[in-house]
Amino acid sequence: MNVTVTVNGVRYSRDVEPRTLLVYFLREHLGLTGTHVGCDTSTCGACTVLLNGKAVKSCTVLAVQAEGAQITTVEGLAQGDRLHPIQQAFWDEHGLQCGFCTPGMMLAAVDLLQRNPNPTEEQIRHALEGNLCRCTGYQHIVNAVQAAARAMSAAVGAPSGGE
């Protein structure tokens, strides 16, 4: 079956087996390996991407279901040399260790900050419930999301804000 999607602003059209999961479509058909696979039960969140602006676990979506969609993966967060505030914050706050959960974690955080630009610590911890990290103990991830929230609200009004 043919699937046409726009990923990180680029249009792709590929023939896939109907059973192909979106995560494997991204990784194996498009070579976007920043999106990871950490489980087979839709539990870990390592595969999280933005599908039409909303965070989804790309292991629970068939590629064909994404027909016509706009998708953002970790590779699409930065604008050239300029990191997305969430990336900058994860770096500054040591929000990652092995980095395997990080792409999904950052995209889940972006989704949260779109819905709630100024979340409390508790709201952040709950919003990340679908994303597991075995390394960091989450504290620096929470700090990073808070730092990103501050950076993004400081940038509101600026033309590049929230990109």
Added chain:
Amino acid sequence: MAVTQVFGARVRRREDPRLIRGTATYTDDLTLHGLCHAVFVRSPHAHARIRRIDTSRAKSAPGVVAVLTGADLEGKVNSIPCGWQVPNCDLKTPPHPPLARDKVRYVGDAVAVVVAESRAQAHDAAAAVEVDYEVLPAVVDMEAALRSATLVHDDVPQNRVLLWSVKGGDFEAAAREPGVRVVRQRLVNQRLIPNAMEPRAAVAHYNPGSGELTLWVTSQNPHIARVILSGVLGLPEHKLRVIAPEVGGGFGSKIPVYPEEAVVSHLAVRLGRPVKWVESRRENYLGTIHGRDHVTDAEMAVRPDGTVTGLRVRTLANFGAYLSTAAPAIPTILYGLVLSGPYRIPNIDCEVTGVFTNTTPTDAYRGAGRPEATYVLERMMDLAARELGLDPAEIRRRNLIPKDQFPYTVATGITYDSGDYARALDRALELFDYRRARADQEAARRQGRYLGIGLSTYVEICGAGPSKVVGSTGFSGGLWESAVVRFSPTGKVTVFTGTSPHGQGEETTFAQIVAQELGVPLDDVEVLHGDTDSILMGWGTYGSRTTPVGGTAVYLAAQKVKEKAARIAAHQLEVSADDLVFENGRFHVRGAPDRGMTIQEVSLQAYLAWNLPEGMEPGLEGQANWDPSNFVFPFGTHVCLVEVDPETGQVRILRYVAVDDCGRVINPLIVDGQVHGGIVQGVAQALWEFAQYDQAGNLLTGTMSDYAVPKAAWFPKFECDRTETPTPVNPLGVKGVGETGTIAATPCVVNAVMDALSPFGVRHVDMPLLPERVWRAIRQSKGGSAA
């Protein structure tokens, strides 16, 4: 250009840009021309005889390249060996065939492998492999296994892997002393699943022209993998290159060499095509090692004033179905020898019985033996305090090794390097406001709220280690570490380390060591690891050894560079090396700061070789191999506050205070991260995690949605602080910090919950302290209304 103090600074990690941009290369991200995909067929039975395997349907399935069973590997892929043959314990080392031959011994034991053009085709064909099993009774419970007529390995009577003991002093005599009370408790340390977020994976590529096999693998120790696989595959070591690319966490589970890695390597040679295998999470739960799984009967002899005079433990340790690479060391030397913890306990008597069962093999999981020992000790400390009516902080204080007694040799024979244990305890109590918290607890009880305060004081024994010592314990390798620090002609620095970090941040901390020592900008230093072709030798990353051992090797290599650079600078400046001062990356003549040259200028001169001292070789690099004289001994105190809801049994952690001492700190940001991650894993064992089998040997918690990997919302913000007691063992004064949290947190939380339950008369509940268990304990204690 001027570099001031980078050692000790909260430097952002240098590995992060590639990770946050999604451009890092984990094993599964690799693709090679002609790549095909392997999928393993695994046993659904815990114990069964293989009558027949029919691969004909699978072989004719679309896209299939090959289907192999154990018989096809005969004489080609040898048994997977055990790498730690602990002596004097009657250790049994039955063979571990890469694919099961006559029998399968646990659910998940691989019996066949299918290779196909695509991952999906390999999965489809694997489902078409027909295996005729004769199901045998399974042994799952350790005590039952020791008595059972069912043997996991026919030549291992009673399923007994080993019987190991260590004895110091005379426990019996201590227990007989008038007035001494002997506190007894059976303690279960449940089985855990490591759950590195990246499952295991391997990609193998064979070049028939050069005869070289390259294996990319999710390993914490590629050089060890190369030595072992060279033997397993019968390939000379120089024709085998093992690369650990980006590795997504390990926690011990990526130390062992596994059957799949050997089989995939063999397939690449056999098929003449590159082969990839990626574990599913389900396979990870079945086929990757588990950790812990002890049952211990403990006795502590204690005087009325709280002085602990003896500890006796009898421990059963579950090895699962085969001996994994480091497994024999975990419940023996890494457990029994550390049972004194931070205390003066003159009489220790420990006996460990290792047991084979029809379950997934066990091996090192974060802390590896030391969390198990600390759990026993810290629970017994609390039980003793309770029986004597002493405050848990007070009984600990009375038994801590005083700071003026170091180096201190404990009853089990090891010598601790340095410490100020009381200071860490004091600091933790102060931060927690312990006295006030006790008063609040009293007040809350009057309102019907059940708060509990728990402590654990610990010492971690890590930084392995003196090769001679680990060799004497049966390790088939050394545990020194190598480093090369190499300048390029343009003055940039590449560091090669034999350690293999996979999240611990040594690309940053090692760069900090080099930047500090050589006065170069941090961004001019690149740290490389994880490739047996570019790195002389190394023993890997585990056991909190990377910085104390590998970092020291880097430091010493940098010193050699500095010495050579000084000789070149002295020669070119026409003074003696003694007349040079080295400051912020520049040599200058003492008293004449204008006459000098930067280390980058020296480097260029070293490579041009136009004007070097007589007889000096061109180039600028230093190489050092560091074998420490002792282990290092981080320590600390953790305190937490929990609330138990007696109606539901639910436990909530309200506060968690950690004071750790890992010697000198190179990067506080990274140390904090290590502590946080460790605490979460330790707390999770206390409250939620449990790999549970049924009596037939089925893993009931067999998927990630059945096993309680902890989530962000389950924790409060941790309050962390440090004391800093340098170790004399290495010139950096650094100890390890990768496992402290895991070691300290488990007993800390259990002690807190038991403290909360003390008004009900509940003395002990085994982990994990799930609501149901807590609720039942409360119900049973309230006058026998057993639920």
